[in-house]
Amino acid sequence: MKEVFTMWRHTQMVVLVALSAAIYAAVLIPFKGFVLVPGFTELRPANVFPFVFGLLFGPAGAWGAAIGNLIGDFFGTLGIGSIAGFIGNFFLGLLPYKLWGAFFRRGENMEQNVNSGKKLAVYIAVSVLASAVCAMWIAWGNDVLGFVPFAALASIITVNNAIAGIVLGPILLLLLYPRVKRWGLLWTDIMRPEEVSAPRFKAVGNALAWIGGLGGLIFGLALGLGLYSQGFAAAGFASGGAGSLGIGLGLIPFLLLVIIASFMLGGRDQVEAAEAEEDRVV
Structure with missing residues (x-):
């Protein structure tokens, strides 16, 4: 994870943070009127950018996603829940480049594009996770704060993110990658190996990321749907379902697994x- 901090040594990476944040916020803001959960989330085609910028710009894309989302929150959804939004969007940009290398062997072509069947499949898998x-x-942060039930927010955000990433991401990558590569702006061309964490037990880290991410989401949804006596269709979606101690404590191990995996990858x-x-x- 040290590249998340050492990247600030490079002027180009700092500029890429600002560029990523500005583009993300600029596309988020016009859609603030298309509300899905009032005060918390809306239709977000802009969510394609953390995936694409995360792959192309690495840690700069992760910081850009977090900062860009926070800027967008100033236009209708700013609150203490924005802290969770900052962290969540940071991981939305972080995991694509962290996980990308876990699917390729040393010596294999790792360019961050979707110009082969394998790379497209990896991109889709990474986008889902x-x-x-x-x-x-x-959703965990807002549930703990008592704002929105986990099941409601988690399901909406997951689908919202995944659709934007899977539908729009490959098109953007195919268009942007050759140009970004030609301009020398790929994070792998800017940063030096000694500034970046080496993968440790890559296969284990990859597995922990999936267990923590999908396992935590499924566990939280199952807990939310079974905890409130509202029937299957409404469980976890009605007001008053937030603030569950079970979800607040039960998801911590899964969140920790994701953090551990991020250090290993x-x-x-x-x-x-x-x-x-x-x-x-040369």
Whole structure:
């Protein structure tokens, strides 16, 4: 995870944070009127950007997603729940580049594009997991604060994120990757291997991310749907369902698994692969 901090040494990465945040916020704000949960979330096609910027810009994309979402909150949804939104969107941009390298062997082409069947499949899988983790953080935080029941917010955010990422993301990547690569703005071309965490037990970290992300989401939804005596269709969605001690405490182990996985899934192998490819071309 050290690249999340060492990236601030590079002026280009700082500029990419500002660019990612500005684009994300600029597309979020016009859709604030298309409300799904009043005061908390709305229709968000802009959610494609954390996936794409996370892959292309690495930690700069993660910071940009978090900051851009916070800027967007100033236009209708700002509150203490925005802290959970900041964290959730940070992971929405962080996990795509963290998980990307876990699906490729050393020496295999790791370029952050979807120009092959395998890479498209990896992108879709990563998008689903990142969507679930983002939703889990935001829904858990707002449930603990007593604002919105976990099941309502988590299901809406997961679907909202995943649809935007899966439908729009491949198109954007195919259009942007060659240009970003040509301009030398890929995070793997800017940062040096010693500035980036090395992957440790990559397969284990990948497994922990999936257990923590999808496992936590499923566990939270099951707990919410079974905890409130409102019937299956309404359970966890009606007002008054938030603030459950079971969800507040029960999801902590899953959130910790995601954090642990993020430390285990370094990105140094991707930077080294980019350097090796550059040397080969030269």
